Amino acid sequence: MRDGVDGRAGALLAWYDAHARDLPWRVPPGRADRPDPYRVWLSEVMLQQTTVAAVRGYFERFTTRWPTVAALAAADDADVMGEWAGLGYYARARNLLKCARVVAGMGGFPQTRAGLQELPGIGPYTAAAIAAIAFDAPEVVVDGNVERVMARMFRIETPLPRAKPEIREKAASLTPDARPGDYAQAVMDLGATICTPKSPACGICPWMDHCRARAAGMAAELPKKEPKKAKPTRYGIAYVGRRADGAWLLERRPERGLLGGMLGWPGAEWGEVAQEAPPAAAIWRDIGVEARHTFTHFHLYLGIRTATLPMDCVPERGEFVSRHDFRPSDLPTVMRKVFDLARDAFETVE
DNA sequence: TATCCGTGGCA
DNA sequence: TTGCCAAGGAT
Incomplete structure (x- = not known):
């Protein structure tokens, strides 16, 4: 990891300070206090392959009904499954409960990426994201947004998922040691609001001067993906x-x-x-x-x-x-x- | 490594 | 209508 001396990480963080989305599980940029790990974890699991718009209401209902991981751990399975109904990928809800009960027994969330990834439903992405956002750990956080942004920044034309190792290297090269949680969320906000899958708004992008895909006029064509199978x-x-x-x-x-x-x-x-x-x-x-x-x-x-x-x-x-x-x-x-x-x-x- | 696993919005 | 896509994980 580097410290972003070339200005790219700093430019993105400055953009984030001004344009961060206001989300119920988030602590606004620049504040010294950390967000509640329970809320960070819950939001990250809900957001797996799921849009912010779909998650908002579920997050509010879950945190109202179960304000702490201990409360969730004590819930009936049927109540949690019912509250999750409609959000999809129901293995997430089953693992959510398993995880809550383990964490409640431990007295709190592990504070390292490795410790977090031991828990049910927490994989490489979610472990790194929680460590960075909730505990300020300098982890490289790579999700679908990061893959898209990096593929464009570095004009990576290898299709996904083959390009993942190269993308991870590039992501690590940009990740700063300072404010890792804000940086991770900044890249995701960039991907969600500017570096979007279709019709990216390159003209207002804080990284426009660094983006090789934009220079080549092909930002919207990246990342390339392997063709998908037809659904029976x-x-x-x-x-x-x-x-x-x-x-x-x-x-x-x-x-x-x-x-x-x-x-x-x-x-x-x-x-x-x-x-x-x-x-x-x-x-x-x-x-x-x-x-x-x-x-x-x-x-x-x-x-x-x-x-x-x-x-x-x-x-x-x-x-x-x-x-x-x-x-x-x-x-x-x-x-x-x-x-x-x-x-x-x-x-x-x- | 490849497959399985939901849903709603949008072009 | 159809296909694509969104902060992936488990097996």
């Missing part, structure tokens, strides 16, 4: 059962795999063809419309069956959740889509 389509059927007293028949999904640990409507595994698998003996009605949803690596068409179940119903799969306890917002998005369509069908019948 899968099919399935979801069973939305409502008991006579208004309770809903739901199923907790397995801990591992897609939507792991989340609530969902019973049904057979999704595949190349939809398979009928009613979770209880009843007259199931095809509502005639499908829920469409696209996951990271496949499209899904989900047929929907509804039934009114008797009070003495003993389902083969799933459990009844009372009308009072059921919150549609506890469902992952695809299951929420199914519910919205099924509810319309129930109301149409009645």
Whole structure:
């Protein structure tokens, strides 16, 4: 690491002092106090592959309901999963709880990158980011923003992910020893507001005079990426059962795999063809419309069956959740889509 | 190393 | 409508 004597780190920090985004987990630049490690950790996990706009509301709700890592550690699993519903990548929520319980047992967060990276859900990026932002450690923080900015600054035309080692070297060469937390956040703010993936605003960039891609007129073309695979389509059927007293028949999904640990409507595994698998003996009605949803690596068409179940119903799969306890917002998005369509069908019948 | 794992916004 | 993209981690 260097100290930024060439002026680039200093120029970026000066820009950050004037233009830092106001974010609820952040301490504004220039202040001596450090941010709460709990809030830094929570925000960093939520922000993994997720936009600031999507995270804001979740962060506010989590920190209101669980203001400390000890409070979160004591929470019920189902409450945390429900509060995370809709944010995606649900392994993050499961690891969040595991991590909170380890940290609460330790009496606080480790203050080094190596110590942080031992914890569930904290990888190389997040460990470096927490160490730098919360504990002022001089770590090299490399995320998607940094990769994009470095690829442009140094005109790296090797496609990602092959370019990662070279990008890391360049990132390390620019990282200053002073104010590492502010510097890390400054590069991310630069990537989020100026050095954006499409149509970068090079004309107002604090690094415009240092950027080789801009000099070549190709900033928007970098970084290059390997072509992506086409998404296949899968099919399935979801069973939305409502008991006579208004309770809903739901199923907790397995801990591992897609939507792991989340609530969902019973049904057979999704595949190349939809398979009928009613979770209880009843007259199931095809509502005639499908829920469409696209996951990271496949499209899904989900047929929907509804039934009114008797009070003495003993389902083969799933459990009844009372009308009072059921919150549609506890469902992952695809299951929420199914519910919205099924509810319309129930109301149409009645 | 490659694959799996969500979602919503936007061009 | 379709594809792309966002502060990655686990296996």
